[in-house]
Amino acid sequence: MTVFNFSAGPAVLPVPVLLKAQSELLNYQGSGQSVLELSHRSDLFETILHETESLLRELMDIPDEYRVLFLQGGATLQFSMLPLNLATNRQMVDFIDTGSWSQKAIKDAQAYATTRILASSASDGYRSIPVEAVTSDADYLHITWNNTLEGTTYTKAPQVGVPLVADFSSSILSEPIDIRQFDVIYAGAQKNLGSAGMTLVIIKDELLQRTPQSSGSYLRYDTHAKHHSLYNTPPTYSIYLTKLVLEWIKEQGFETVVQRNRQQAAALYTYLDQSTLFSNAVAISDRSRMNIPFSTGQVDLDTQFLKFAERNQLVNLKGHRSVGGMRASLYNAMPNSGVDALLSVLHRFEQGER
Ligand SMILES: *Cc1c(COP(=O)(O)O)cnc(C)c1O
Numbered sequence: 509m510t511v512f513n514f515s516a517g518p519a520v521l522p523v524p525v526l527l528k529a530q531s532e533l534l535n536y537q538g539s540g541q542s543v544l545e546l547s548h549r550s551d552l553f554e555t556i557l558h559e560t561e562s563l564l565r566e567l568m569d570i571p572d573e574y575r576v577l578f579l580q581g582g583a584t585l586q587f588s589m590l591p592l593n594l595a596t597n598r599q600m601v602d603f604i605d606t607g608s609w610s611q612k613a614i615k616d617a618q619a620y621a622t623t624r625i626l627a628s629s630a631s632d633g634y635r636s637i638p639v640e641a642v643t644s645d646a647d648y649l650h651i652t653w654n655n656t657l658e659g660t661t662y663t664k665a666p667q668v669g670v671p672l673v674a675d676f677s678s679s680i681l682s683e684p685i686d687i688r689q690f691d692v693i694y695a696g697a698q699k700n701l702g703s704a705g706m707t708l709v710i711i712k713d714e715l716l717q718r719t720p721q722s723s724g725s726y727l728r729y730d731t732h733a734k735h736h737s738l739y740n741t742p743p744t745y746s747i748y749l750t751k752l753v754l755e756w757i758k759e760q761g762f763e764t765v766v767q768r769n770r771q772q773a774a775a776l777y778t779y780l781d782q783s784t785l786f787s788n789a790v791a792i793s794d795r796s797r798m799n800i801p802f803s804t805g806q807v808d809l810d811t812q813f814l815k816f817a818e819r820n821q822l823v824n825l826k827g828h829r830s831v832g833g834m835r836a837s838l839y840n841a842m843p844n845s846g847v848d849a850l851l852s853v854l855h856r857f858e859q860g861e862r
Pocket of ligand 1: 517581582583584585609652654655656675676677678696697
């Protein structure tokens, strides 16, 4: 059965990527081995790792003075690794609070440092990104670029006098960004880069010196930088899948992917804004192009819609339990046909079909 998968993560992967992985599963490039079986010290795997990094550097235009690390532990481990490695001068971290993932990052940082919230959109139910200008004298400022549950996104990096750290888990490679405006960017792979297991960390070289000598080896960014992500066994297959995803992006051209994302999100928002049944409550200027929450405003009707959608091969549209309603995640791999199908099902439901 073919379905369109609107999950927030692990999420839809491009069909050509899955087919390529399938074709190479038993015998990778004539080696007689699966990538799953390759030693992480083998030439074949080292080539995969190297190519993944080069593709990322090319597609994201990552300057030489940044390191690219492939770690494990999800974005969640970064909530601890960041303060452990970087909050070492003033033991103080500033945050802009834009919702659920910001709060998890704040809570974990409290184990290592004093945390402050410079701005928050809590007062409007996290339906926007705070606009006030902020200044900081902390060890760094942390922001959540795209808020996966609430459906908001930054469009401009805040300018502060301290290193800027950004969680890009749900919007990495969905739009061009200027890496130089950030000091650390991190993202779990299972939303827009590949499969669960690998976490990407892009970190400015000079920050590697901040790590205290007493930290355990895996928890130190400088360990992974020094060993080019091969200090211990990295998530090999997840890195390989990311390589296939990056090749898929490069083949079409990043610009094509970005345009498709913009058009898909615009089409869904346009529908929701003119609908008399469904709506999205996020401030227009801060709307995410990756995660789009919407609802009828009535729990029963939302449940009916989710059932109707599922009967029409649209799966994982249920909103996060803390937000309710529906959420359509339109990551890079979502085909236009998936958005067309969603629009048609929304329309039919609104017309009274059940
Ligand atoms: C999914 C997500 C996380 C958590 O990622 P894990 O890989 O499950 O740890 C953190 N931040 C954001 C913005 C996310 O979307």
